[in-house]
Amino acid sequence: MKNNRNNLVKFLILVSFIYLSILPCLCCEESSNLKVYVIDDSTGEIIEGAYVNIISYEEEIEIRTNEYGYSYFTDLTPGNYDISVKADDYKSDHTETWIYSGRTKTIEIKLEKSSEPEDKDIIIGDLRISPSSICMDEDKTIDISLQIELEEGNDIEFTVKFYLDDGDNWDYLGKEKRTLDEDDKKTFDVTYNYYANNFKRGLYEIKAEIEYNDIKKTEYALMQIRDCDYEGSEDEDGSDESEDSNFEISSIYLDPSYPVLGEMNIVRVLIRPEKNIENYQTVRVEAWIDGKPERYENIDFGYMEFSKTFEFAFDTSHYGIGYHTITIVLISPNGVSEFKKTFQILQERPDYSTIIEANQKHCLRINSIEVLNGPVKEGDRAEISIIIENCGTYMERNIVLELNNEGEILSDSFDLRDGEEREIIFRVDNSETKNLIFKLQNGYNSLDKTYKLVTYTGILYVELEPIYIIRNNEDNIIRLLVKNTGKVKDEFELVFPEDITIWLKEYPETVELESGESKIIEIILRPALDSEDDTIKITLKTENSESIIELNIKIEETQNTSTPTENPLGAITGVTQSPADRWFVFSNITIQKVMITTFVLLLLLMVVLLMWVLYKLLKEHRLHLKKEEKVREIPGESNEEVVSINSKNYDC
Structure with missing residues (x-):
């Protein structure tokens, strides 16, 4: 019987271990993916823009192959899929495949050139x-x-x-x-x-x-x-009021640089974010020439990706001889930015040697200024990055960058080849919002650029009820939900007026919150018997800001009780049911329900286990009685023989 109990315990432990082991697998399911790679059957070259259509029992999806010849299907339901591929000037093809759960499958499809002759009619x-x-x-x-x-x-x-x-x-x-x-x-x-x-x-x-x-x-x-509406909303200086896209274009290249009428020209645009990207973002890029749309593309930027190239081609015969304007529009969730470049279409190919000589120039510019550790709180040091580019055709030597309004040289002199960039990082005290004037110069160039360094503080938001009902001569708890809606972490000090301090029994003198963090604070008040309705003005202070909130207090007559009591919802008598209180009560009730449910389940498990043990004991007892009855019923044997037999069985 003792062995049975040990086996039972081991069995329950084993079942619990297996259940806990497979629980994570039951709660999650890996996604199934499919990659289709389309190439030319004879040359092996990738086919861009082919139509790949997949059909299963539950879904149908069509995606065109990208510039690398791939169509990528994600989050598919495991099962059998019918795949068909079509492309211009190629024969269509189709196949079937099985997609397994949690796996990515890659299929290569080769298309044959269409044997149909070109239809000139x-x-x-x-x-x-x-x-x-x-x-x-x-x-x-x-x-x-x-x-x-x-x-x-x-x-x-x-x-x-x-x-x-x-x-x-x-x-x-x-x-x-x-x-x-x-x-x-x-x-x-x-x-x-x-x-x-x-x-x-x-x-x-x-x-x-x-x-x-x-x-x-x-x-x-x-x-x-x-x-x-955006096109018509401009400030007095002619600039629009829309938000910037937070992306910029560092260069727009034409190949060839001086296009001739009747030829195809390639435009390459280098796009990069104005600051480091912490999450994946998609920017929509549109190319226009003289107000006519040429191409668009959605470009994904991943974490810490610094630049990507957008490329398109156009036929110069569509525009004619003369000067034209390329407009690149960047559209992101943050806003819209536009960049322009003027170019000339020529009648015939020019002599490049004279053009290069005529267009050689000295040029330096500051491409970007960025606070690397921003947003920065007042009193902290700001780490600033400045990217300088040689935008001319000569080697620029002995370049110096100076912080003009601080009289500080930010770097040793340096040289830049044409098209080369250099990043300079320095730190500056951030005591207040101010304009920083940077002076960039060498023997041929001198330019100033102003950057507004913005300082931030925490902003405490307090969710208030229209009125708080409390009782005199009793401890009353007021719970307030507070949130830092500012951009930086800050510490807030709560200052009460002197005539209210005699009511205060307990309250937090300071609250420290991260940006976006919320907390519930408790204030315990005990008004005197002769207290009247009042408005409590609480001053919220940081090192660099100050604001005031008002609590409207209504005082009721005290009840015959010396200590705060609780109602069935767990709210203390005299406490106003603010959103913070309701959240607190809801949390307590939820925790209580979980604890009660867990206790009941454990109790039921113990009852089942006890009944199973009793059942095994009764079963063994009955078997023992049957054996004794059989021994007694053996004929021709004395009691001494029976006792001897029983003793032998017992020894066994």
Whole structure:
């Protein structure tokens, strides 16, 4: 019996260990992912922009391959998927695969070039959008059309499907099917109803998929959503009132630098955040030339990523000879920034040697000024980073950076090659908000740049009730929910008026809070018997700020009790049920319920265990009695023999 009890204990311990071991696996499930890599079957080159469509029992997703030839599908439901791939000028392909839970599977798909000859007898016009630019806060009906002309052939059926890229997926807008004969020219169109504030400001791509004779072609166009209120809101100095995107462009390069009419030109834009990124951010980049949209792209910046390149190409024949302007628009959750560059399209290729000689120059500039340990509290030292660039074509020597209003040289003299940057880091006392004037100079350059160094303090927010009801000659507890809504950690001092200090039995003299941190503080008051309704003004002080809050007090007559009592909700008599009190009571009730539930479950487990032990004891007792009865029923044996047999069994 003792062995049985030991086995029971071991069994319960083993079951508990197994349950606790598998509990984390029951509470979480790893995501399943799929990577599809699309390449040319003959050359092995990646295929960018191919349409990869996956279909399962529960979902259907289509994603185009990126510049590296990949389509990446995340958070998929485990199971069987049908994968189909299409690309312009290639034969479509399809396969099936099984996605396992918690794994990432990579599939390579090779596409063959289409054997169909180029159809020169079909003329597909430009995809047209009318209007192509609308205000984002207005309802608008948009006409989307595409003209197709058949010069030779008869009875050819064309199907045109229209889609809108909403930033995440291609939304199907509709389709039109028509049959064309020789010399026919027909327009395929759909209508799209845009509703106010359906999209954010930016460029959105519309595509038309043309299908005929097992051939598939695609045309694209861009639609602009404008913030018309933003365009009209300018200050007196002409600057807009919108927030900056917190991203900047360090350079816009043209390749070739002096484009000629009729050739393709590549534009490369180097984008970087104005300060270190702590979380992942997406910035939408739009490229415009002379007010006409050319390209857009969403670029993701990860933690501590310093720069990324946005690239697009344009045909110079679309703009003509002369000067033109490239506008790069950066849109992030923080706001919008615009950058411009003027360039010239020439009739013929110039003599580069004369151009380089004519455009050589000395140039220095301060690209960025940033507080590395910001936001900074008053009295702390600010660590400031300054990035200096040689924006000219000569080697700049003996460069010196000076903090002009402090009379301090911030660095030893240094040299910079053309296009080279240098970062200088220094520290400055941050006693108050002030303007720092930096002077950058050498033998050919001298420039000043002003930077406003802002200091911050904590801001204490106190959630108050309209009135607090207390009783005279009793201990009354008032709970207040306080929060630091400032940008820095700070310590707040609570100062009460002198005529109220005689009421105070207990209160925190100071409260220290991180930025965004909340706490509940308790103030215990005991008004005298002759006290009247009053307003308590509490002064909240920091080292550099001061504010006052008011508690409206209503005093009721005391009851016949000498100590504070509690009602069923746990609130002390005389305490106003403020949000902080309600939170406190709710927390206490929740903890009590959890403790009671846990105790009941343990009690039930002990009862079950006790019943099981009693059952085993009774079972063994019955078996023992049956053995004794069988021994007594053996015929022809004396009592002495029975006793002898029993004693032998007992010894065994």
